[in-house]
Amino acid sequence: MDEQPRLMHSHGVGMAGHPGLAPHMQDGATAADGEARKQDIGDILQQIMTITDQSLDEAQARKHALNCHRMKPALFNVLCEIKEKTVLSIRGAQEEEPPDAQLMRLDNMLLAEGVSGPEKGGGSAAAAAAAAAAGGAGSDNSAEHSDYRAKLSQIRQIYHTELEKYEQACNEFTTHVMNLLREQSRTRPISPKEIERMVGIIHRKFSSIQMQLKQSTCEAVMILRSRFLDARRKRRNFNKQATEILNEYFYSHLSNPYPSEEAKEELAKKCSITVSQVSNWFGNKRIRYKKNIGKFQEEANMYAAKTAVNAANASAQGSQANSPSTPNSAGSAGSFNMSNSGDLFMSVQSLNGDSYQGAQVGANVQSQVDTLRHVISQTGGYSDGLAASQMYSPQGINTNGGWQDATTPSSVTSPTEGPGSVHSDTSN
DNA sequence: ACATATGATTTCAA
């Protein structure tokens, strides 16, 4: 810093004090009077050496004089132009890249995660409190998420403070540099454009730092998500009511436990779970039921009775309009897995090798019917008619081929037969 | 601690 004026000064001295230097040198080349040249250089050296001896005032005065020279602006303009054409144009060519795709992605994600969005509520405490307060009914969910939200808002806070810090630092640095350049523009050819460009460079540098911040924030959010929101890791059982509803549907549609899309939606709504959860549930239920029917016997009976009672209530209350489940429950003896439609009896028999299923099913259905009858007879007088309706269906209706066939109940083995006999492969 | 129950995921076939 200190040397700048001095350098300028010496320069100035050389130019001012020896205007004829250049011509002299031209002459010197031919005349070969190296002596004069030597003398010249010696002169300059002398002047440089003595610069430090000059008083500060004198130097300032000279500098001032130089600055006030009427040709100075013009000279600087020219110099600036030259500079522009050489150095700066090269640098300028590679800038002005379009907004980085990567950066856009990060921004979008942060926005989507609510990290960079508008501040809501306040700190983490507020968010957690809000979650806890809001989710009184959906206790499970909110309790589970409050921790997540707290962590998220923590990340958010860190992100914002860091961002602010960067911003501040960037501004500070920018103004500093700008001031510096402006200051220097009095002694150096610096165009406003160049300053602008410098500011741009600084901003770019800082924004690359910002991007790193964003990236690490994104990473943190992703980790948080995978830890907290991965449903598989944090499996929660459905609440009792939901299970009840699902089971009710399952057993009342045992003949065809494949809820339609609408049915699934309705069930999902009733159970406050998602449709895919309903699908999962039915998938699991079907396979597990089929795998070990004996184990589900009790449950089946229970729900059969329950739906029967419900239906009875419904029909008793209303006119004789059938409840939606009743007609279909005709198939409660019906099918599930079985392919054929017509001759169930034959089919079941013909499967000698694999007949376990048919036999099992037959037993199951029979017992189901039995208990149903039992339960219904217990429920009270009004159920009489219903009992009849329930009874007739399993036997009579086999229109849709059945995995569990009502026509095979010839031998009513006790439902307590147990899982042991279910799979042939277990015994082998 | 262990066994069982259960929701979710993966793999495969139709």
Added chain:
DNA sequence: TTGAAATCATATGT
């Protein structure tokens, strides 16, 4: 795409 079957990973009951 859907469902069956196998499997995973956790929840829950003992």
